[in-house]
Amino acid sequence: MINCLIVDDEPIALDILESYVRKTPFLELKGRCNGVVEALQQMQHQSIDLLFLDIQMPDVNGIEFSRTLSDKVKVIFTTAFEQYALEGFKVNALDYLLKPFNYQEFLKAAMKAKMWFDLVESKAASPAVTKDSLLVNSDYKLVKITLKDVLYFEGLKDYVKIYLEGATRPVMTLMTLKSLEEQLPTEQFMRVHRSFIVNLDRINAIERSAILIDKASIPIADKYKDQFNDFLSKRFLR
Template sequence: MSNLKISCVIVDDEPMALNLVESYVDKTPFLVLKKKCSSAIEALEFLKTTPVDLLFLDIQMPDLSGIEFSKMLPKETRIIFTTAFDQYALEGFKVEALDYLLKPFDYAEFLAASNKANTWFELVKGKQHNDLPVEKEFLFVKSEYKQLRIKLADVLYFEGLKDYIKIWLKDNPKPILTLMSLKSLQEELPETQFMRVHRSFIVALKNIEVVERSQIVINNQRITIADQYKSKFLDFINSNSLNI
């Protein structure tokens, strides 16, 4: 079962309609009511400081109609129109409303429209999740005519030697030697986990034990931080330091 919560605002100039929709929202587990407003003007002011996912929006209201108001909303805010007049249905769909509830509507109709919104937000949430960059967990490197699977979590640091790289791993006294440039390797590594600190070294940030003067200590190995990499490395240190 989804744990998705949809924040919403009810906008209607009729007090009875406001209260009815509020009672429906209260019965619906995935809806969270943030405010009920008796005019589009009131809702507009509220939304300036408190964005929400969904509006239950009446269409025929004084000063500013629901249709006019809907055109002022950010595209992330979705709408379910509620109205007593079916002639607005076409306009409602033109502004990409998720649904259109014709008054008087019962809870079953309200729930069906709300479920449609729930499905829409779940799809969007899933797409956003899939669009996030996935951190690499391993690399395959060629060494002695074999392709070795290297877990990035086990890497202490990479040491460049002309056209070769030594890969130093936890619990492994001897490095793995592979034919590759440090520059090419750097392009393949996740920046959140590894940083180049010298012409010949890329270090695993989580395995740094000590930073002393201009040197990093990892597994008793001292690695000098070259001047051209100091600024970026100091930014990393400062962003992960306790300011006491």
């Protein structure tokens, strides 16, 4: 069950949301709140997984409030103003419901939340690594990554961005950089920073304390300098 709160300053909107939540078998309604202050009070006394959160409210803007939440609390925005969609996705909202929305639209958004929490609980995001490829969950599907195409990995809390040659944007998957590092072939990949693992075959240049790969400049942290310098002494002529 996903414990959720509904937050909206309009009583009718709260009534609709409550009816939708109660008819969805994997959602557990823990409270209805007419604003951010009341939501905060409720969250201090019980564990909440998901917020159905209005954006324009008199006390605090819903987007600003979402930026203060723990990464473990996910948000689905509900609003009558389409112009907030981009801002909503910038704060990693699971979805964005434009009022008035029907139950089918609500259920589709709720299913996204269910898939996200199922992924976390089952640890299905752990990478499946073979000699030549990496299988990850991204955008609710399994994606096969060819290791030789990887430029570098960037860790962002519970997520990893995978930068690939020729791709316009990175592949993002739910996992930790540590779990990924443990499975990657060490002769090809090296961690050089708490937030970066690089493909050693993709290094274009090294300057000062940074590695240049494609158009990126990746810092080398002091903790990893000895290991990286050892690699340089074996790989490159002096």
